[in-house]
Amino acid sequence: MPIIEVRxxxxxxxxxxxxxxxxxxxxxxxxxxxxxxxAVKGINLTVEAGEFVAFLGPNGAGKTTTLKLLSxxxxxxxxxxxxxxYVPWERRNEYRxxxxxxxxxxxxxxxxxxxxxxxxxxxxxxxxxxxxxRHTLDELTDLLDVTKLLGxxxxxxxxxxxxxxxxxxxxxxxPEVLFLxxxxxxxxxxxxxxxxxxxxxxxxxxxxxILLTSHYMKDVAALxxxxxxxxxxxxxxxxxxxxxxxxxxxxxxxTLQFAVGVRPDDLAxxxxxxxxxxxxxxxxxTRADVPRVLAETLRDYAIEDVSVEDPPLEExxxxxxxxxx
Amino acid sequence: xxxxxxxxPPIGFADRVRTWWVICRTALAERMAxxxxxALGTLMRFLPIITQIFLWGAIFDAIAExxxxxxxxxxxxxxxxxxxxxxxxxxxxxxxxxxxxGLASGIAGQVRQGEIKKYLIQPIDLIAFLLLSRVAHKxxxxxxxxxxxxxxxxxxxxxxxxxxxxxxxxxxxxxxxxMGFLIGFFLEAAIGLISFWMLEINSLVLIFMLFSFFLSGHxxxxxxxxxxxxxxxxxxxxxxxxxxxxAIFLRKIPDDELMTELLIEAAWLVFFVILCRWMYSRGxxxxxxxxx
Numbered sequence: 001m002p003i004i005e006v007r008x009x010x011x012x013x014x015x016x017x018x019x020x021x022x023x024x025x026x027x028x029x030x031x032x033x034x035x036x037x038x039a040v041k042g043i044n045l046t047v048e049a050g051e052f053v054a055f056l057g058p059n060g061a062g063k064t065t066t067l068k069l070l071s072x073x074x075x076x077x078x079x080x081x082x083x084x085x086y087v088p089w090e091r092r093n094e095y096r097x098x099x100x101x102x103x104x105x106x107x108x109x110x111x112x113x114x115x116x117x118x119x120x121x122x123x124x125x126x127x128x129x130x131x132x133x134r135h136t137l138d139e140l141t142d143l144l145d146v147t148k149l150l151g152x153x154x155x156x157x158x159x160x161x162x163x164x165x166x167x168x169x170x171x172x173x174x175p176e177v178l179f180l181x182x183x184x185x186x187x188x189x190x191x192x193x194x195x196x197x198x199x200x201x202x203x204x205x206x207x208x209x210i211l212l213t214s215h216y217m218k219d220v221a222a223l224x225x226x227x228x229x230x231x232x233x234x235x236x237x238x239x240x241x242x243x244x245x246x247x248x249x250x251x252x253x254x255t256l257q258f259a260v261g262v263r264p265d266d267l268a269x270x271x272x273x274x275x276x277x278x279x280x281x282x283x284x285x286t287r288a289d290v291p292r293v294l295a296e297t298l299r300d301y302a303i304e305d306v307s308v309e310d311p312p313l314e315e316x317x318x319x320x321x322x323x324x325x
Numbered sequence: 326x327x328x329x330x331x332x333x334p335p336i337g338f339a340d341r342v343r344t345w346w347v348i349c350r351t352a353l354a355e356r357m358a359x360x361x362x363x364a365l366g367t368l369m370r371f372l373p374i375i376t377q378i379f380l381w382g383a384i385f386d387a388i389a390e391x392x393x394x395x396x397x398x399x400x401x402x403x404x405x406x407x408x409x410x411x412x413x414x415x416x417x418x419x420x421x422x423x424x425x426x427g428l429a430s431g432i433a434g435q436v437r438q439g440e441i442k443k444y445l446i447q448p449i450d451l452i453a454f455l456l457l458s459r460v461a462h463k464x465x466x467x468x469x470x471x472x473x474x475x476x477x478x479x480x481x482x483x484x485x486x487x488x489x490x491x492x493x494x495x496x497x498x499x500x501x502x503x504m505g506f507l508i509g510f511f512l513e514a515a516i517g518l519i520s521f522w523m524l525e526i527n528s529l530v531l532i533f534m535l536f537s538f539f540l541s542g543h544x545x546x547x548x549x550x551x552x553x554x555x556x557x558x559x560x561x562x563x564x565x566x567x568x569x570x571x572a573i574f575l576r577k578i579p580d581d582e583l584m585t586e587l588l589i590e591a592a593w594l595v596f597f598v599i600l601c602r603w604m605y606s607r608g609x610x611x612x613x614x615x616x617x
Contacts, residue, residue, distance in 0.1 A: 013613050068442075071445075071446055072445060072446070073442045073445045073446065073612075074612060074613060075610050091445060093336075093448040096446060096447060097333055097448050098332075098333075100446075101442075101446050103442075106439060106440070106443075108443050108447075110351065110355055112355050112358040112359070113351065113358065117351055117354055118351075120347060120351070121347055121348065121351050122447075124340070124343060124344040124347040124348070125344060125447055125448060126448060127333055127334065127335075127336040127340050127344075128333060129333075129334060132331075153358070173333060174331070174333075
């Protein structure tokens with residue numbers, strides 16, 4: 001049985017439209033104009049226990065809204081969702097003790113107190129037995145290498161250290177489902193890497209079901225077997241990372257290195273010339289045409305080297321986002 | 326790591342009580358993070374009482390000069406000068422229970438900046454959590470303020486001409502302070518919860534504070550108000566924030582009305598608790614999870 005099931009989930013916001021100018025603001029006091037923002041337009045999703053799923057999408061695509069709906073922060077406009085059999089927006093305590101949400105831009109820890117104090121409060125709120133709490137805390141602080149920072153007020157920690165502390169807070173009660181919203185946002189490469197490593201290790205050991213949103217393709221490539229692309233409030237793609245290129249890019253990139261002195265000027269008839277750096281030329285070529293173009297160019301010109309590659313994933317995704325929005 | 330996830334044991338009543346205690350302790354620790362500012366703020370609250378003593382001294386002198394009379398102490402709204410000063414000292418105690426600095430604006434800030442999400446995700450109730458934190462803040466405040474309070478009351482002991490009230494009045498006084506604390510909390514929390522509908526409530530809070538300043542008896546005893554205004558103000562719950570406890574202590578409320586008055590106060594308290602709960606459950610439903 002799937003651990004997360006989402007059917008035709010929608011969320012529309014009614015937003016007060018403000019017009020420019022003082023006069024318009026004044027009129028707005030008496031007659032308010034609203035526009036409807038359709039953040040999520042009908043998402044369908046099924047996640048099995050133990051999956052690590054990435055949500056990709058441009059800003060405003062509905063990723064965070066979906067996570068908010070699944071964690072019960074907001075109520076939907078329509079559709080259904082169950083997580084571990086619970087309806088998230090009923091906000092039952094039994095449910096809330098079994099999942100966690102980490103938002104990269106929000107903190108749950110008490111700013112002026114050492115993280116340790118917040119953890120102790122968490123222990124009480126979630127009802128974690130003493131020995132289990134100590135065991136989990138030791139393990140997590142050890143893995144993230146923050147044992148020394150436990151006694152320091154959170155406000156004195158760096159962004160990366162704080163993110164680690166946030167993660168620990170979210171994992172103390174050993175949630176079965178974990179929602180991560182941009183957990184590496186604003187972090188340097190090293191901190192990003194540490195958190196990736198940690199998440200991978202943790203997920204493999206525990207088999208926790210994780211839904212992650214991120215803008216860093218590296219996070220996604222390192223962690224998730226399955227990618228769900230959300231754009232315009234709908235699921236546009238659901239499958240493996242490699243599959244995105246197959247599905248959305250009909251092109252290959254062919255790099256030709258010509259012999260000295262060979263500079264043909266009719267390459268554009270084969271495809272798009274992407275880059276010219278004599279003696280090397282990069283061409284974007286429709287996939288079906290690749291064998292023919294290779295045969296023709298090899299026949300017509302003196303060529304020293306050839307390579308055929310998929311276009312970079314980032315570009316394919318950027319193109320895809322562009323098309324949808 | 327320990328492999329598969331073992332379910333957490335159910336939470337019993339004893340665990341709940343322990344949670345409340347830890348929330349109190351954590352809020353207290355947070356309070357102590359800025360001790361200097363906190364102590365200074367606490368002490369500065371005693372300054373206005375000195376102005377009050379001088380002001381009412383001058384008013385009573387002026388009345389004595391314009392209408393000499395038979396030598397019995399002049400009264401305003403049923404209060405002579407000594408009672409008037411005692412009244413302000415007592416409202417200071419009442420306010421120490423019922424005032425909730427930053428509660429409404431704090432809730433509004435949390436709604437606007439999305440920090441309220443934390444209470445929707447975690448198995449904890451926002452209002453209960455805020456109430457416990459407030460209890461902790463008050464305890465910290467009393468711990469610091471008890472010294473200065475004792476000193477001021479000792480210096481002003483002569484104004485309490487009637488001495489200590491009898492035990493049953495004392496009980497009523499303490500009950501009114503406790504209920505004053507709770508009414509203050511739930512009333513201001515309800516104002517803060519309006520932010521689910523109107524994001525910016527600062528001016529609303531300001532208006533409330535202004536009304537509360539005059540109509541709670543913080544500025545002057547409510548018995549000074551002319552009829553029929555006094556009659557209407559008496560119907561409002563604001564009097565429980567300052568006037569009512571002081572009036573009980575000074576025996577301005579007849580014994581046979583005491584019980585009824587306390588019951589009316591309790592009814593107001595129940596009303597505000599229900600209002601708060603209702604607003605919270607409605608508000609959360611229309612909440613749109615601002616801020617990322």
